[in-house]
Amino acid sequence: MPGADGSDGGPEVTGHTVLLVPVPELEPFVRARTEHYDLDYVSADPRFVHAHVTALAPFLAPDDLDADALDRVSEIASATMAFDFRLEEVSVFPNGIVHLLPEPRGPFEALTDRLWRAFPRCPPYAGEFGSVVPHLTLDALSDSVTRGSTRDLVSSHLPAHCRADRLDLAWYSPGDCRILHSWPLAR
Template structure:
């Protein structure tokens, strides 16, 4: 990862954008993007992805091909859960299409294991919050209850750049297109 930022392949979830932007703004306004294409609410497909100098046209074309061969799919978000590291999240149902997309991307980019290989099984999720003295799974559930359950459709894959004060979309591909 670059000392000033890192890239992420992510599936945007615009249905929960207001909630996730509010939580991001609460914690760190440097990560609230001014890029109108940037969707903060997302399910990560592969992160960390390539460093800036490795984002070659060949890499971009390979991601485009994976997006093209991945059909759009619907999913629901309702179940709130917490990882052992304290990340409170929503679990997509079904999770299999996200897991398959991650597996395809990882196979194409074996130098980019999901979450740098820090976790065993990769669990598709949409991050909501982090446990603290004032945040519990129950308090997060109380906040997000007004927004879930929600039915969503995965229609695109974004290559996002995360950097304080400069979060932005580098590329975006519709899923399942032949163009």
């Protein structure tokens, strides 16, 4: 029986799904930063790569992840050629997120565009930003974190020569970050 708020009384879903391109080359750095800031988002799933470039988020709610939706993602992944990219430029968004910019950006932009067209009710970042900039999040500005301090910390990992060869569907929830599905990109 629904509660006074209209809910069915079941557990509230506190997470969200993300379609992402894992970047294992930066995993040691990003995982360490995640451990430093928020252990609730450190995954025990050995397939989960904390370092990633988001392709589309937030994605569908768990109840909407049916076979048709997963087949559409599979088709897009299998039609997307795997590609090489480089990470070296440290930048900062106006909201203080310190990140790396992949070069070239075009393959990431094209992947996000294809996914968004296939799932128009899932605009990138819930439509919060006018344009989507592919990036790999490193840190956030604070009294002790600057662009320069982050660049110094990550410098031993740069430049990173990377290959985008798969698309993962990840679940993000405190204490329960994991991979739900994974699709190889075309070879």
